[in-house]
Amino acid sequence: MSIRVAIAGARGRMGSAAVKVMMEAQDIEVVAVLDYKYDGMFLHSTGVDAERGGIPIYTMLEKLADEQKPDVLLELTDPDAVFNNAKSALALGIRPVVGTSGLSPESISILTELSAAQRVGGIIAPNFSIGAVLMMKFSAMASRYLGDVEILEMHHDKKVDSPSGTAVKTAEMIMQERQSHVQGHPDEKEHRSGARGADFDGMKIHSIRLPGLLAHQEVLLSGAGELLSIRHDSFDRKCFMPGVLMAIRYVMDSRDFVYGLENIIE
Amino acid sequence: MSIRVAIAGARGRMGSAAVKVMMEAQDIEVVAVLDYKYDGMFLHSTGVDAERGGIPIYTMLEKLADEQKPDVLLELTDPDAVFNNAKSALALGIRPVVGTSGLSPESISILTELSAAQRVGGIIAPNFSIGAVLMMKFSAMASRYLGDVEILEMHHDKKVDSPSGTAVKTAEMIMQERQSHVQGHPDEKEHRSGARGADFDGMKIHSIRLPGLLAHQEVLLSGAGELLSIRHDSFDRKCFMPGVLMAIRYVMDSRDFVYGLENIIE
Amino acid sequence: MSIRVAIAGARGRMGSAAVKVMMEAQDIEVVAVLDYKYDGMFLHSTGVDAERGGIPIYTMLEKLADEQKPDVLLELTDPDAVFNNAKSALALGIRPVVGTSGLSPESISILTELSAAQRVGGIIAPNFSIGAVLMMKFSAMASRYLGDVEILEMHHDKKVDSPSGTAVKTAEMIMQERQSHVQGHPDEKEHRSGARGADFDGMKIHSIRLPGLLAHQEVLLSGAGELLSIRHDSFDRKCFMPGVLMAIRYVMDSRDFVYGLENIIE
Amino acid sequence: MSIRVAIAGARGRMGSAAVKVMMEAQDIEVVAVLDYKYDGMFLHSTGVDAERGGIPIYTMLEKLADEQKPDVLLELTDPDAVFNNAKSALALGIRPVVGTSGLSPESISILTELSAAQRVGGIIAPNFSIGAVLMMKFSAMASRYLGDVEILEMHHDKKVDSPSGTAVKTAEMIMQERQSHVQGHPDEKEHRSGARGADFDGMKIHSIRLPGLLAHQEVLLSGAGELLSIRHDSFDRKCFMPGVLMAIRYVMDSRDFVYGLENIIE
Structure with missing residues (x-):
């Protein structure tokens, strides 16, 4: 029997890609879409590449739950909607x-407690890329032994914020593992402000910002006489x-x- | 009480570096050297930077053991001598x-059995660089998820053998973890032989060989839309x-x- | 007065991108499309994002030339059509x-002679990426001084041929500049065939082929004690x-x- | 007839390496050493690996010139001594x-004028590594076309100053070539100060500083959809x-x- 998934945010770029990949997975069935409009319509008629007449849209989660009995709600909307949808x-x-x-620690706490009370599992993933998660996890593990660390993150120049999330x-994950210390020469001098980074x-x-880039990060970990570099490139x-x-x-x-x-990857 | 270490190969490049670092470690004492010559002399008089009169040289392990009671024998000589010294x-x-x-699987088996029989521990490390070991370990772990792998190893052009050990x-470590499959396009064509590597x-x-290089390796692991690169550089x-x-x-x-x-690194 | 450009291959991926960028350039006007079908229609009605009613399609270059008087024919179709179109x-x-x-040396010769006879200029560009061309040009220049070279080209695993063009x-460009010699150790041994590349x-x-990659190349040039790496990544x-x-x-x-x-870049 | 070279700074690390390489060059002869002490002695007796009795030491350039008639003075001492020696x-x-x-623009001007007046050539090279010079030169050339640039320089953490010279x-060389502009997003925000560099x-x-590093620099140049990276590693x-x-x-x-x-490399 396949896993019945409802999805919120199905018309976005991540969402429509997720619909496509779930339709190809043999053990998963997309049974419904949760949206703020288009109630009663079908997903394919909103311009998303989906089975004709196959995936109904609901604007109320209760009705969706009642009629489609999903096992899982995949939530790919914005932080505002996410919390209430997850709680419901x-x-x-x-x-x-x-x-x-985008969820606050308080919101995460509330959901965690509700999950325990209801005995229903769940996941919040700030980053669904397994490669990126492995980069973070390995960097933290390595920092126990190679405790001097510099992080280079590289993005297109349309990204306003730095450093990246x-x-x-x-x-943060490295800080949990390595022995904390101030790096560099004790008498270090920046002749141009900002040279040594944040x-x-x-x-x-x-933080590097250049027009041609996509999303990349490299973590440099060093000990005497050696360097370990762990890099992730997101191309698509x-x-x-x-x-x-x-x-x-x-x-x-x-x-x-x-x-x-990272907590479900071994 | 400090760990009493005897060392074989103390006059070599790795050995003399090891003597130096052990002398600086507060919990370790270098109590003797095992050598094939210079019996009865002291290490510093052979040109190694060591404490004057501090580290006696023996050519027989039995006598060394009897007089100096080492806890550990650090063996940094060549494969021929290593097996007999470790057994003794x-x-x-x-x-x-x-x-x-350089030890054969048979030699490793014999030592393993003897260790169990004697209830005395031991380690054989083909590579003492923690960074290199982490590179291998992480590559194996990542290959469960990102199963397409190419390994680039880069050394100075005085290295005769390829690929590197x-x-x-x-x-081998990746093969234990990833789902085995042939990579690349099924109709792949090499217009120049060797282009696609070993x-x-x-x-x-x-295998890259260039005059200016030292010892470097990069493992590329890829899935749809992403690349994870794990690189190690040995500079010294x-x-x-x-x-x-x-x-x-x-x-x-x-x-x-x-x-x-890798088996003692967590 | 703007440059009047006719384009062949306007409905392809390169072509439609070129139409877009030329429409944004103030000194260039796209005056017509050369195609093998859709004669008499307008480009926008074939699904390409172009000005409504602005760019007429022709199937005969003579008629196109007569009516639209283009200064330039931008040819982005396949090698078969290219030669005849360029000649005409x-x-x-x-x-x-x-x-x-894809043009043969003979075809290139014929076009070169015809260009001289007609006193009309032209360009054939196997690669329009300025970054890629600079990578090649700089590699050739550097190889005069750093004469040991290894080329790593990396593409998605849908690419059948290796090495890349x-x-x-x-x-070839490096061969024109560097002092030719066989690299590596004279007694070099490949324990696995292909390790040392083509x-x-x-x-x-x-040649590296991995599912997540796009199109990348890195040229490593080395002399005693140093390495110069020139890398180009095509992301889009x-x-x-x-x-x-x-x-x-x-x-x-x-x-x-x-x-x-490379011959028009200084 | 070989080039007669006198060398100042012969007992330093660069100097003794230069003596060695000049002794191996067939068209160059090291005829004397200029030093602040050891007048009348020979270089090999100061601990430098040089021909026994072959290279006399002088403390006065005039006497050295008179007796040894050098064509060239190779100056590898510190900035204080350099100027006067070069002028003499x-x-x-x-x-x-x-x-x-370390020479000031004024000192360079004076030497340049004196060179013209005397009709005697000369070179001041802040960096003798051809690879490093090519990296700088190519970066400047490329910045005409790929005008968004970030420079990453990486050194061991004993280096006090940042950014590197x-x-x-x-x-500076890039600034001469590229069209000047402020990079990044106009509304760019640094949530941690220094993230975006100098x-x-x-x-x-x-500027990256890590204990295991030697001396490395990578210049990233980018345009729409592409990245050109030019990297130099000094290993020795x-x-x-x-x-x-x-x-x-x-x-x-x-x-x-x-x-x-860079001005004598074509």
Whole structure:
């Protein structure tokens, strides 16, 4: 029997890619779409490449749940909608699989408690790319032994914020593992301000912004006489799909509420 | 009380670097040198930078053991001498820490059995660089998820053999983890022979040899839309020293006989 | 007065991108499309994002020339059509700008002679990416001083042929400049066949094929104690457009017939 | 007839390497050493690996010139001594080849004028590595076409100053060629100060300092859809020697006074 998935955000770029990959997965069935409009229509008629007449759209999760009995709600909308949808899903016994980095620690706490109370599992994944998650995880593991770390994150120049969320998350994960210390020469001098990058618990983060880039990060870890470099390049949105499928399958087998794909990757 | 270490190969480049780093470690004492000559002399008088009158040289392990009571024998000589020295050490209750990639599977089996019989631990490490070992370990772990792999190893052009031992060892470790398959396009054509590199269980290995290089390896792991690159650069012999110390400390706490530093790194 | 450009191959991926960028250029006007069908229709009605009613389609170059008086024919179709179209263009006094790597040396000779006879300039560019052309040009220049070279080209695994055309072209350009010699150790041994890559005049070429990759090439040049690495990454078809515009402007000012964008980049 | 070279700074690390490489060059003879002590002794007796009795030491350039008639003075001492030695050399008709980045613009002007007045050529080279000079030169050339640039320079953490002299010199050379503009998003926000690196005429420079590194620099140049990366790794002091020899040979054939090896590399 296949896993019945409802999806919120199906008309977005991540969402429509997810619909496509779930339709190709033999153990997963997309049974419905949750949206803020188009109630009663079918997904294919909104311009998304989907089975004709196959996937009905609902604007109310309760009605969707009642009629389509989903096992999982895949949530790919914005942080505002995510929290309420995830909470409602848990209350209805539907496992939420949420792709966002925008939830506050308080919101995550509330969802975690509700999950435990309802005995319904769920996942929040700020990053569904397995490669990116492995980069972060390995960097943290390596920093126990190679404790001097600099993070280089590289993005197209349409990105306003620096450093990137992934770079900060990587630094946080490293901070949990390495022996904290201030790096570089004690008498270090910046003759041009900013040369040595941003500080994070003694580590350094450098943000590169160039028009041709996509999304890339390299973590440099060093000890005496050696350098370990762990780099991830995202070339296409497709790279998120294996993580989406992995998360959907995981919540069917577990009642844990998990924050971060790194916790379900061995 | 400090760990009493005897060292074989102390006059070589790795050996003299190891003597130096052990003398700086507060929990380790270099109590003797095993050599094929200079019996009765002291290490500093052979040109090695060591404490004057501090480290006596023996040509017989039995006599060394009897007089100096070492806990550990650090073995940094060539494969020919290594096996007999390690066997003798185990028989005498001394833990061998061996740095060589030249032992046959049969020799390793014999040492493993003797270790169990004597209830004395030991380690054989083909590579003492923690960074290199992490590169191999992470590559194997990542290949479960990103199963298409190419290995690029880069060395100075005085290296005769290709691919390098580390590249082959990496491929072996990946083979244990990933789902085996032949990579590339099924109709792939090499218009110049060798372009696609050496095959190893469907993976590819490429050996680069250039005069200016030292010792470098990069493992490329890829899935749809993404690339994870794990690279290690050895710039200096110093990079082997933390692994030497880690191995010496490990055998004091364990009766296991371990092949590969990756098995004692968490 | 703007440059009047006719384009062949306007409905392809390169072609439609070129139409877009030329419409944005103030000194260029797309006056017509040459196609094998849709005679008399307008480009926008074939599904290409173009001005409504603005760009007429012709199936005969003579008629197109007569009615639209183009200065330049931008040729982005396949090698079969390219030669005849370019020849006809030259005969009609239209400057051909051709993007293909598929023309034979004989075809190139014929076009060069015809260009001289007609006193009409033209360009054939196997690669319109300025970054890729600079990579090749710099590699050739550097090989005079750093004469040991290995070329790594990396593409998605849908690419059947290896090495890539760009890698071979790079090696040819280097061969013109460096002092020829066989690289590596004279007693070099491949324990697995292909490890050392494909040979090209003593240099080595390595072809990497992985599912997530796009199109990348790195040229490693080395001398004693140092390494110079020149790498180009193509992330998007947009990278060809500045070269297309540069070529169009160049042929308006020159009567030369040029093979390779590297010859018009200073 | 070979080129007669006197060397100042022969007992330093660069100097003793230069003596060695010049002794191996068939067209060059090291005829004397200029030093601040050891007058009348021979170089080999100061601990440098040199021909026994072959290279006399002088503390006065005039006497050295008179007795040994050098064509060239290779100056590898510190900036304080360099200026006076180079000036004296020019006055005596000896061509100075100077390896330092510490001379002021005023000092360079004075030497240039004196060189013209004396009709004696000379070179000042802040960096003798041909690979590093090519990296800078190519980066400047490429910035005409790929005008968005970020420079990453990477050194061991014993280096106090950032950014490195080579990074600043690279940026200066690029500034001469590219169309000046401020890079990145106009509304760019640094959530951690320094993330976007140091500014140099709208470009960005990032300085990485890690214990295992040697001396490395990578210049990233980008346009729409593409990235060109030009990287140089210095692994060993040997990499400076070809530039030293090239400079010595150059000044024999030219009366120009040149600043920067890039001006004699074609």
